[in-house]
Every structure is written in C-alpha cells, then in structure tokens.
Amino acid sequence: MAGLRERQKVSTRRSLEDAALRLFAERGYDATTIEAIAEQAEVSPRTFFRYFAAKDEVLDMGWDRRQAELVSRLSALPRDLDDAAAAAWVLRTMAEDFLAERERVELRAAALASSPTLRGRAADSLLAWQATLAAVLAERAGLDHPTFAHRVTAAAAVATWVAAFGEWISDPGSDLVALLDAGYEHLHGTPLVEPGRSGSR
Template sequence: MPSTDPAPGLRERRRDATRRALEDAALRLFARDGFDATTVETICAAAEVSPRTFFRYYATKDEVLNPERRARQARLRDVVAAASLEDPDDPDDLDVALAALAALAADLGTDRERLLLQRQAVITSPALRGRTYDVLQSWQQTLAVALAARRGAPPDDLAALSAAAAAIGVWQAVVARWLDDRADPDLGDLLAEAVAGLGRAGSRA
C-alpha cells in the first residue's frame, strides 16, 4: 500500500515553516510584552500550534532567541579551517577571525528586523541580559578554539584567545552600529570599514 506521508522535502518545509512561525511570534511578543511575561502558551496561540509542538522544536522558551547559533558557529569553524588550508603558514589569527565573521555577515544581513526584535526582548529581562554575555562568550570560545586548531596549538593558546576576543569586540561594535543606523547600511560594508580602521590605527602605532 503506498505511503500517505508527505514527501521528505515537503515535511522539511513544513517543519521549517512551523519553526519560523514560532520564532517570529515569540520575538514579536517578547519585544511587545517582555520576555518574562510571555508564556509558551501565548507564543503557541499566536503561532496557531500546540505547546506540544513547541517543545518538539525547543527545550525551553529562551532557545527561540538564538535558534541558529549552533549552525552559525559551525560555519565559523569551517571558515577558519578553510583559511588554514589556503595559507597554513599565516600566523595572523586576527585577520582569519575577522574574515570568518565577514562570512557570517552575509548570513545575518537579511535578519536585521529579527535582530532588532531580539535586542528589544533582551532589554526587557535581566536574566536574558546575563544570558547574552554567556552567548557572546560561547562565540568567542568557538572562534578561539578554531584559531588555535588551525595552528595545531592547544585550545587555551593565548594568541588565539586574544585574537578571538578582539574580533568579537569589533563584531559587537559593528552589529550595534548596524542595528542603530536608520539608513540600514550593509553589515558586511560596516565590518569592512571597521577592519580598515583597525589597519590605519595599527599603522600609526
């Protein structure tokens, strides 16, 4: 008897659509009502799904805020690893780190409205503001370990840790400017401008 299940591609599209609906509903509600005041049930009602469906995708409410973090951090590791293959003798960890973040800028450039809602949600909750620090630390650690690995150094290599910290600091400043600028500039262009500024500052030192 033929299967009545949707084709794998259709099932995946339906899952993606449900996930997107939950994330969009959650971000709008977090920004409007505050993270702490928004319940899973409220999110589900707005997305027109059941709480059981919600927990099929997310273990906790706060996971909705950074659903693509693992995939994007994996991409960061891949870009750093590729840099080591292209020029394994290049010792400049900072250049590699900034190039990896530039690759991510293209992915994030289309998510400005969602990131604005995400930032507004974080403002509403002291707990989320603390969690944001942990998220930034995870990005920095991911980058540092990848930079160390490309040179065969241990994960706590000081040069890699320093380069990762510097790169994430630049990234934070650039993303903040991007979100604040009403002209909606290109994220990649802003990052390139910041990196060029670092180069000029270094040449004057």
C-alpha cells in the first residue's frame, strides 16, 4: 500500500506539473491561476498546495532531486579526472536524463519566456547548480571551500549547459549530448572522453 500511495503521489505531482507547463506556455505565467492548473489536472486547488507552496515551484521539474543526483554522480567520478572534465562529464550525464522530456523542456522554456519573475527564478536555480558544482570540486581536492579556479570551472560548465540547451530547444534536429561535447571541446581544445577510458585526462 505504501508503494501504491507513493506512485499515486508521483503521478499527481506529474499531472500538476504537466498541466501548469501547458497553461503557462499557452496563456503565460501571470495569466494562469492555480485554480486553472488544478482543473486541468482534474484535482482540487487544495490538492495543488499539498505538492507546491506556489505556482512558480511547478517549474522546478525536480531540481532539488536532480541537484542531489549531480552531487552523487560528481562525487563518484575518479579523483584523478581534472575538474573541467569532471564538471562537463557530470552535466553531460545529467543532460541524458532530459532527452525523454524534450516536450516538457520546451514548454518550460516557453513559460520562462512569458515571465521575468520565472526567468529570475531559473537564473537562481542555475546559480545554485553552479555553487554546488564548485563545492563538490573543492571536496574532491580535499578542501572545505571552493577556490576561484573551482568557481570559474563550474561557471564555464554551467554556461556550456545553458548554451547547449538553448540550441537543442531551438533546433529540433540537434543532439543535446553532442552539443555539450562540442561545447567542451570548443572551450578546452580536446574531446571529452568517458572517465576511465584511454585518453581521459
């Protein structure tokens, strides 16, 4: 029963997210009410607030969970892998998780375009990912706090991620992972190689 309840909660949350993303893209964020989202998802507004404190939280698409996954994956990489390659590789593997969610990513982008408030929230989320990357890179080096070099490396990796996602959304024929690989190679002058394989740095 516990497993069934958990699956139902996940399903309801996903229905609310999908309803909100569609409405935000169609009507704009500011013109979309919580009541409209709940109606589209076939639940009550009270149910909405069991999952989200406010309607802007719907746009997170599990960022807290994904950020925890980023920490786990980065921490598991070989310590002799240099920082730039480690940051790029972990974001590359995270991007693979989005490949099956292209439609949702496109709807989210349309929602962000409709609201300066949402764009600010998205920018804060990216800064949080950047800070997390820098912190874990420092931990890999046995440091309590990231250095300037760690922060620069994290910033470059996240900027590449943003550029790749923008290209992927605007060009239906593009390959997100290939774009991230190309971005890394452009910045560092060498292809990104899977950790542990010959040629990795």
